[in-house]
Amino acid sequence: xxxxxxxxxxxxxxxxxxxxxxxxxxxxxxxxxxxxxxxx
Numbered sequence: 001x002x003x004x005x006x007x008x009x010x011x012x013x014x015x016x017x018x019x020x021x022x023x024x025x026x027x028x029x030x031x032x033x034x035x036x037x038x039x040x
Contacts, residue, residue, distance in 0.1 A: 016028070
């Protein structure tokens with residue numbers, strides 16, 4: 001993944017963080033982290 005792609009992903013995550021309630025955002029991140037760990 002290039003640094004440009006990482007910046008774009010980060011920018012998109014900031015949108016979620018801004019518009020979703022903190023609890024919902026944290027739940028989504030937790031689910032994604034568990035799924036990522038399971039794929040390893």
